[in-house]
Amino acid sequence: MVNVNTVYKTVLYILNKEQRGYITPDEFNTLGTQVQREIFEAYFEELNQQLRIPQNDSEYANRVANLEEKIDIFNTSNLCTGTNPFILPTDVHRIGSIKLDGSSVIPSIGIQKVNRAEYTLLNNSPLTKPTTSYPVYIGETTGAPSAAPSQIVVHPSSITSNVRCNYIKAPVDPRWGYSVGSLGQYIYDSTTYSSGSLNINSSLLTSITTQFSGATNTSYTNLETGVGGVTTSGSGTGLKMSMTVALGVATAINVTSVGTGFQVGDVIRFSTAIFGGGANQEVTLTAADLNSGSTYGSTQFELHPTEQTNLILQILMYSGVVIRDPQIVQTAASMVQQDEVLEKS
Numbered sequence: 001m002v003n004v005n006t007v008y009k010t011v012l013y014i015l016n017k018e019q020r021g022y023i024t025p026d027e028f029n030t031l032g033t034q035v036q037r038e039i040f041e042a043y044f045e046e047l048n049q050q051l052r053i054p055q056n057d058s059e060y061a062n063r064v065a066n067l068e069e070k071i072d073i074f075n076t077s078n079l080c081t082g083t084n085p086f087i088l089p090t091d092v093h094r095i096g097s098i099k100l101d102g103s104s105v106i107p108s109i110g111i112q113k114v115n116r117a118e119y120t121l122l123n124n125s126p127l128t129k130p131t132t133s134y135p136v137y138i139g140e141t142t143g144a145p146s147a148a149p150s151q152i153v154v155h156p157s158s159i160t161s162n163v164r165c166n167y168i169k170a171p172v173d174p175r176w177g178y179s180v181g182s183l184g185q186y187i188y189d190s191t192t193y194s195s196g197s198l199n200i201n202s203s204l205l206t207s208i209t210t211q212f213s214g215a216t217n218t219s220y221t222n223l224e225t226g227v228g229g230v231t232t233s234g235s236g237t238g239l240k241m242s243m244t245v246a247l248g249v250a251t252a253i254n255v256t257s258v259g260t261g262f263q264v265g266d267v268i269r270f271s272t273a274i275f276g277g278g279a280n281q282e283v284t285l286t287a288a289d290l291n292s293g294s295t296y297g298s299t300q301f302e303l304h305p306t307e308q309t310n311l312i313l314q315i316l317m318y319s320g321v322v323i324r325d326p327q328i329v330q331t332a333a334s335m336v337q338q339d340e341v342l343e344k345s
Contacts, residue, residue, distance in 0.1 A: 002301035002308045005188050007032070008176045010312050015319065023319055025176045025186055025295070032174040035314040036301055040171050043071050044094075070304040074168045083160040085140065085151045092148045093170040098137055101162040111135045111154060111163070119155065130155040177291070177298035193297030197258040198239055198289055200296065204253040204268075209284040212270070214248040215277035225259065229274030236262030243270075250281060258297075262290060 008028050015023060023031070047067045055062050074093070079101070080086035088095075095113075102108040114122065114136045122128045122136065130136045135156065139149030154163060177189040179201070191200045198204075220243045225232045232239070239259030244252040250270075262285060270281040287293030301311060 002303055002305055002311060004032070004174050004176050004298055004300050005190070007301065007308065007311055007315070011315050011319070014312075014316060015321065025178055028315070029173070029175055031315050031318045032176075032301065032311070035311055035318070036171055036174060036303060038314070039303060039307055039310060040074075043067060047071070070307075071168065073302060073304060074171065075166075076169050077164060077166045080152070080163045080165055082151070084157055084163075085153045086163045087151050088149065088165055089167070089169070091169040091172075092150075092165065092167045094168040095139070095148050096166040096168065098152065098154075099164050099166070100132075100135060100159065101164050108164075109133065109135065111137045113137060113139065123155070132156060132159060135159055171302040172299055174301045175297065175299040177296050179296060189296050189298055191258055191297055193291050193299045194258070194260050195290065195292035196236060196261045196263060197291045197297060198255045198262060198285075199291065199294050200255055200258050202255050202289065202296070204241070204255065204283050204289065205250070207283045207286055207289055208250065208253075208281065209267075210279060210282040212245065212249050212272075212275065212281045213278040215245045215250070215272070215275045215281070217245050217248065219244045222256070223270075224257075225268060229271035231269045231271070232262070232266055233269070234261070234263055234266035236260065236266060239268070245275070248277060253283065258291075264290065264293070 008025070011023060011028065047064065050063045050067060053063075055064050060066075075096070078089045080088055098111040098113070100109040100111055109132075112135070116138060119130075119136060119138055122130060135154055137152040137154045140151050140153060142150045148167070152163075175193050177191070177193055178186040179189055179199075181187050189200060191197070220241075223230050223241045223243055225236065225239045230241075236259055238257060239255070239262065240257035242252070242254050242256055243250055264285055264287050266285045268283040268285070270283075272278065272280055275281070291297035301307075303311065
């Protein structure tokens with residue numbers, strides 16, 4: 001992976017040095033998404049071209065092997081859902097192969113791809129008609145924005161489970177997540193983005209819908225949903241908070257661990273059996289409390305680390321800056337890393 005914060009800070013450094021203005025986090029995220037997709041798509045055409053050219057057998061300088069290494073980052077496998085038609089995984093970009101999973105006794109069976117005309121011809125003959133030993137599939141698109149079909153129909157129809165797709169997944173869009181500081185500055189949020197995670201270090205006071213009444217005055221740390229009188233109405237887990245109670249009511253509730261699987265409308269309940277008082281305190285999550293409704297949470301570039309310079313150059317190009325010497329980018333990236341070390345020391 002390529003660190004999204006390093007790329008963004010390097011782009012900002014060069015833009016500032018060239019006096020070409022500023023790029024906001026939202027603009028960077030949009031350009032970063034476009035550039036990552038362009039680089040990713042170029043792998044397949046470049047691999048096609050390199051396969052036509054004789055390659056050397058060097059351990060590190062074989063272009064085909066190097067390209068395959070970059071593509072393999074996105075190579076994965078998952079079972080299809082449904083019972084025929086089968087729904088392909090949502091992140092499918094290019095299908096590699098479809099197979100019927102076997103067991104310790106029965107081996108896996110490859111499922112051959114055919115089009116509708118081919119299936120008609122095969123099905124009309126008793127000798128070529130698809131069977132559970134020689135199945136076929138037809139790809140179908142249901143409107144999903146993907147280069148691959150969104151579902152497949154397997155023949156014979158008696159196959160209703162254990163269909164596995166080996167595929168190249170689409171890269172996840174990068175995201176430079178941030179909070180806004182007291183001076184209006186953007187502060188990088190290194191926590192991993194998840195639509196169902198809460199915002200790190202954020203306050204939940206404004207989301208209180210039922211306040212304590214006469215709770216015990218003290219400070220709490222590491223309050224966790226599902227533990228010690230803190231429950232949730234939803235399926236989210238792993239949320240941790242700190243809380244201060246003064247004059248019988250909560251005066252501070254801050255997120256210390258973001259959790260996952262939470263949704264807007266989930267109620268976090270603090271039991272009076274543990275915290276005292278005459279009423280349970282309830283916090284009802286709003287869109288602003290979650291990553292999906294805020295600027296918090298980051299997603300790294302999924303490309304091979306060797307693509308860092310290429311990413312920076314192409315984002316700068318979209319920003320109107322052309323850098324002909326990649327060494328300038330490498331120097332800028334090095335200076336950004338030095339600044340980060342000094343900030344932490």
